[in-house]
Amino acid sequence: MTPDDVLKVLYDETMVGNAPAVLEHTNAGLELGMSPSTILFDALIPALEEVGARFERGDYFVPEMLIAGKAMSGALEVLRPLLAQTGAETVGTFLMGTVKGDVHDIGKNLVNIMLEGAGFHVIDIGVQVPPEKFIEAIQEHKPDIVGMSAFLTTTMPMFKVNINAIEKAGLRDDVIIMVGGAPVTQEYADVSGADGYAADAATAVRRAKELIAVRAGA
């Protein structure tokens, strides 16, 4: 099998949610010497984008989206240690959660993996995180950055709700707040009162480092 064959199988099998085949071919790709990011960005993510497009057109329904997401998550577990390999010193603590009402976690997990790879200590507080839980976690872990993901237009307003609650708890000046997720824009992040926004995992890492440097007065 060539690397191109592997990418094609991974794309097709992710789209139909065939988790065992996705896992098998992720391993096969790695054995062929393919890079984890090629597998991720040239097959798995494009497949999920197509799944989303089919869902929008009414060709796919929630169960198809669910099994495709599970297939992707299985592969991500194999890729995680490879993507997150780092010799870097810890650059800061990043507390991360998907907002209340939202169960999407693949994008959040990918951002976490990239942050770990860049030397961040990441504390993941999961999905459907209510404001109180963000506040408790800030008090407990004292992170440099709080990251919030929202993947639905209906859950994006939770950014502002969370930020208001963090402000009310007297913690706003202690943390940098970053937001992101598929429907989020820089403009929406600004309106929500966040300090930073990124459209994807790689940009999230760059932005997080910039924000830490600015805070440190570098």
Ligand code: B1M
């Ligand atoms: Co849902 N879903 N889903 N879904 N789902 C989307 C998001 C959707 C765009 C599909 C579509 O219509 N095209 C649509 C949202 C439309 C909208 O509001 N704008 C949608 C919908 C409507 C729904 C339901 C409402 C469907 C229903 O029930 N009728 C429902 C909601 C459930 C809920 O949360 N309450 C629902 C459910 C689900 C599943 C559970 C079946 C499953 C989730 C599985 C899981 O996450 N464990 C699912 C899936 C798989 C998707 C799609 C197909 C794939 C999402 C994904 O993982 N993408 C998605 C379509 C799509 O995205 N094209 C869709 C890959 C991932 C790597 O990208 O998530 O964008 P992404 O993450 C990126 C960036 O956003 C960014 O970096 C990440 C990596 O590069 N980023 C940050 C993320 N967080 C960040 C934080 C940062 C910075 C950057 O700083 C802190």
